Amino acid sequence: MGHSRRSVLAGLALLGLPAGSACSDGEPAPGATDTRVEVFSWWAGPGEKEGLEALVADFRRQYPGVDFDNAAVAGGAGTVARSVLATRLQNDDPPDSYQIHAGQELAADIAAGYVEDLRYLYDQQGWRAKLPAGLVEAITFDGAIYSVPVNIHRSNLLWYRPETLAGLGLTPPATWAEFLAQADGLRSRNLTPLSIGPLWTQKHLLENVLLGALGPDGYTGLWNGGTDWGGGQVQQALHLFTDVLTLTDAATAVGDWQAAVDHVVAGTAVYNLMGDWVDAYLRTKGLTFTTGYGAVASPGSSRVYNFLSDSFTLPKGAPHRPAAEKWLVTCGSVSGQDAFNPQKGSVPARTDADSSKYTGYLAAAMAEWADEGTRVVGSMTHGVVVDNTWSTEIDTALSQFTQDKDAARFAAAAGRRR
Numbered sequence: 001m002g003h004s005r006r007s008v009l010a011g012l013a014l015l016g017l018p019a020g021s022a023c024s025d026g027e028p029a030p031g032a033t034d035t036r037v038e039v040f041s042w043w044a045g046p047g048e049k050e051g052l053e054a055l056v057a058d059f060r061r062q063y064p065g066v067d068f069d070n071a072a073v074a075g076g077a078g079t080v081a082r083s084v085l086a087t088r089l090q091n092d093d094p095p096d097s098y099q100i101h102a103g104q105e106l107a108a109d110i111a112a113g114y115v116e117d118l119r120y121l122y123d124q125q126g127w128r129a130k131l132p133a134g135l136v137e138a139i140t141f142d143g144a145i146y147s148v149p150v151n152i153h154r155s156n157l158l159w160y161r162p163e164t165l166a167g168l169g170l171t172p173p174a175t176w177a178e179f180l181a182q183a184d185g186l187r188s189r190n191l192t193p194l195s196i197g198p199l200w201t202q203k204h205l206l207e208n209v210l211l212g213a214l215g216p217d218g219y220t221g222l223w224n225g226g227t228d229w230g231g232g233q234v235q236q237a238l239h240l241f242t243d244v245l246t247l248t249d250a251a252t253a254v255g256d257w258q259a260a261v262d263h264v265v266a267g268t269a270v271y272n273l274m275g276d277w278v279d280a281y282l283r284t285k286g287l288t289f290t291t292g293y294g295a296v297a298s299p300g301s302s303r304v305y306n307f308l309s310d311s312f313t314l315p316k317g318a319p320h321r322p323a324a325e326k327w328l329v330t331c332g333s334v335s336g337q338d339a340f341n342p343q344k345g346s347v348p349a350r351t352d353a354d355s356s357k358y359t360g361y362l363a364a365a366m367a368e369w370a371d372e373g374t375r376v377v378g379s380m381t382h383g384v385v386v387d388n389t390w391s392t393e394i395d396t397a398l399s400q401f402t403q404d405k406d407a408a409r410f411a412a413a414a415g416r417r418r
């Protein structure tokens with residue numbers, strides 16, 4: 001990975017950080033043991049649990065004496081898991097380690113003093129030199145580092161089946177205008193142009209419509225204050241979003257993101273806009289990249305990598321702290337990342353992983369991630385560029401927006417923090 005990847009990531013505006021209040025005392029909690037580790041995540045569904053299992057298998061290989069207690073709570077994007085976790089943390093009942101996105105999503109937990117500073121582990125393991133500097137920056141608050149990233153996911157992808165497109169005489173749209181033009185004809189054939197799922201998947205669509213319409217600078221400006229939410233361009237992009245939403249099956253959708261992808265697999269829907277965890281899911285269905293399924297950058301976002309990163313923490317008062325440290329060491333290791341990511345549909349966070357382990361879609365993703373010409377921006381839906389408070393405000397405004405289609409009202413509610 002070259003310098004420009006580092007500096008582009010470093011240039012991500014991660015503004016408005018609350019002062020971190022956590023500090024590591026480095027001491028095990030009273031009674032802490034080494035024989036068991038409880039790890040909390042939301043990787044319970046198909047396409048996600050396989051990745052976790054592969055990581056756990058490598059953990060067991062590295063540390064055969066430690067029992068792995070899987071506390072995963074199902075629900076895409078952690079929608080359910082994160083509220084279960086919040087209750088546990090409030091009740092002083094932390095797991096030994098929990099999943100959280102790199103970036104602003106960490107801020108509230110740091111401010112609440114829930115997570116430990118991991119600089120000592122970074123020093124011990126030499127991780128700073130093995131991760132993109134911009135990624136380390138996204139998990140650093142007031143000079144302290146609060147999590148261990150296992151991967152890089154890409155949010156802005158449009159998934160399809162080549163056989164469906166061939167039957168329709170279509171190629172994937174490069175712009176939203178092209179998508180709208182295709183969608184007309186698809187609806188008259190009783191096909192869903194774009195399948196979708198619950199609110200978080202609509203938020204995921206929103207961020208990528210904004211990205212495609214505003215470009216990487218305009219999109220990034222929404223989160224760092226550089227773009228005027230009240231301006232005409234944002235209004236236009238929000239109208240585009242409501243237009244696109246009418247071309248989805250949002251009104252009848254049941255199930256999570258996997259169910260939405262199933263419509264594309266069945267050929268009743270033509271496209272799905274989702275992150276590259278879809279790659280892992282489609283492989284669990286026995287499909288192969290390029291023949292069974294394809295993916296392109298979502299309309300208007302070619303050569304842009306809208307990134308997010310899953311990472312793991314060391315909560316204060318972790319009941320099995322020595323074992324939790326071992327878990328984190330596996331998460332940050334080459335062998336852990338090279339076991340996990342090929343199954344998860346993500347590329348390794350580490351820059352020294354074994355690229356021969358990444359084939360199909362992931363070979364292309366790795367090349368694009370490493371390409372000096374690729375522009376990196378951060379995902380809003382998956383915690384990189386907005387903190388939890390802002391994200392919740394966007395959720396509330398979005399559920400109203402999808403009903404009333406009032407772009408000005410949405411912009412005022414969602415953009416008011418900048």
Ligand code: GAL
Pocket residue numbers: 042043048075076077078101153257275277308309310382
């Ligand atoms: C994201 C997470 C991914 C994947 C996805 C769908 O938030 O970072 O690893 O799990 O949700 O659940």
